[in-house]
Amino acid sequence: MTKALRTPLCDRLGIRHPIFGFSHSVDVAVAIAQAGGFPVLGLAREMPHEIPELLAQVQQRMGEMPYGIDLMLPSAVPQQASLEGLRAALPPAHVAFVEGLRQRFQVAPPVKPSFFTTQVRSEALFEAQIEAVLASNARGIATAIGLRADLIERAKARGKLTFSLVGSVRHARKALAMGVEVLVAQGYDAGGHTGPVGTLSLLPQIVAVAGDAPVLAAGGIATGAQVLGTIAMGAQGAWLGTLWMAARENHTPPALLQRLIASGSEDTLITRAHSGKPCRVVRSDWIDAWGEAEAPQPLGMPLQQVLTGDVFASIHEHDNPRLIYEAAGQSIFAIEGETSVAEQFDRLLGEMDAAWGRLQRFAA
Ligand SMILES: Cc1cc2nc3c(=O)[nH]c(=O)nc-3n(C[C@H](O)[C@H](O)[C@H](O)COP(=O)(O)O)c2cc1C
Numbered sequence: 001m002t003k004a005l006r007t008p009l010c011d012r013l014g015i016r017h018p019i020f021g022f023s024h025s026v027d028v029a030v031a032i033a034q035a036g037g038f039p040v041l042g043l044a045r046e047m048p049h050e051i052p053e054l055l056a057q058v059q060q061r062m063g064e065m066p067y068g069i070d071l072m073l074p075s076a077v078p079q080q081a082s083l084e085g086l087r088a089a090l091p092p093a094h095v096a097f098v099e100g101l102r103q104r105f106q107v108a109p110p111v112k113p114s115f116f117t118t119q120v121r122s123e124a125l126f127e128a129q130i131e132a133v134l135a136s137n138a139r140g141i142a143t144a145i146g147l148r149a150d151l152i153e154r155a156k157a158r159g160k161l162t163f164s165l166v167g168s169v170r171h172a173r174k175a176l177a178m179g180v181e182v183l184v185a186q187g188y189d190a191g192g193h194t195g196p197v198g199t200l201s202l203l204p205q206i207v208a209v210a211g212d213a214p215v216l217a218a219g220g221i222a223t224g225a226q227v228l229g230t231i232a233m234g235a236q237g238a239w240l241g242t243l244w245m246a247a248r249e250n251h252t253p254p255a256l257l258q259r260l261i262a263s264g265s266e267d268t269l270i271t272r273a274h275s276g277k278p279c280r281v282v283r284s285d286w287i288d289a290w291g292e293a294e295a296p297q298p299l300g301m302p303l304q305q306v307l308t309g310d311v312f313a314s315i316h317e318h319d320n321p322r323l324i325y326e327a328a329g330q331s332i333f334a335i336e337g338e339t340s341v342a343e344q345f346d347r348l349l350g351e352m353d354a355a356w357g358r359l360q361r362f363a364a
Contacts, residue, residue, distance in 0.1 A: 068140030167195025189220025224351025
């Protein structure tokens with residue numbers, strides 16, 4: 001019954017189910033599109049020179065299926081930045097602390113170049129990302145952390161639907177004033193950068209100010225009953241991130257997958273140690289070390305990643321079982337083993353059905 005449940009936003013986008021999936025993996029995004037959801041591919045970790053080729057590949061693999069692209073656009077980053085220059089200017093006490101951790105945990109240097117070892121978030125980087133995304137055939141463009149009026153205008157002029165992740169009523173009002181068309185109410189429970197209000201409390205407040213703009217619910221959602229519940233609360237769909245890391249298509253490093261399976265909601269926490277801005281991650285010894293009494297306060301964005309980006313790259317490259325961590329939401333409770341995106345959709349849709357049946361029995 002709910003397998004046929006579609007909201008006006010589903011019809012507008014041409015998708016079968018009100019399930020939106022954020023992922024950094026092209027394979028996951030393609031599988032979400034095939035399962036009838038709306039995939040949103042994150043580009044915030046891609047090397048800028050590789051983005052045009054990546055987007056060409058995405059376009060070819062998606063065919064006619066609709067999809068979105070997500071960019072993280074914080075303000076207050078340098079106009080242009082050299083990694084070497086910023087590294088040389090890092091506070092010596094922070095450099096010494098990280099050096100101490102590197103020795104204590106015997107962190108091997110990363111070998112492969114990656115976003116985290118070669119890039120700094122800067123206006124010049126964002127401009128290159130924006131140009132590539134605008135030139136793509138993505139149906140939607142989502143932005144997180146920051147808002148850019150000119151991007152919203154240019155995206156709309158190209159017929160792309162604009163989404164913004166918001167964590168407060170203030171953010172929502174700002175996004176609406178800039179012309180954003182879809183608000184993603186992302187609560188404190190979410191994996192990644194997040195504000196202080198939980199999804200269940202945030203969603204009704206965003207729905208109340210959104211007017212005719214559709215709202216999606218994000219943060220802590222990993223079951224079909226939750227998807228249906230947020231639609232009952234006024235959302236036109238749910239936006240999930242953490243869950244897809246359990247999908248085979250994500251190629252999650254084995255030690256990270258084990259950590260995600262073994263961890264519960266209480267094993268995630270909000271820390272500035274990852275990026276410099278509050279970000280919910282799953283705990284590891286690396287994250288815990290930043291909570292020790294002698295640890296300095298993390299630097300801001302982008303400097304914290306200038307300081308620690310090579311460690312993040314290394315622990316992923318070497319799949320370090322003790323240190324590996326990732327952004328992850330309280331929704332981690334639903335990760336019980338490796339699966340596939342198609343199986344995840346089957347489960348979510350089946351749970352939506354069961355929840356609908358329960359409501360009908362109560363109503364009767
Ligand atoms: C590993 C990971 C990376 C993320 N990176 C981004 C990002 O680059 N841009 C963004 O808008 N959201 C990002 N998010 C947040 C998701 O868009 C989404 O709001 C969140 O995952 C929803 O909560 P959940 O993780 O409990 O499902 C990320 C989430 C995860 C788990």
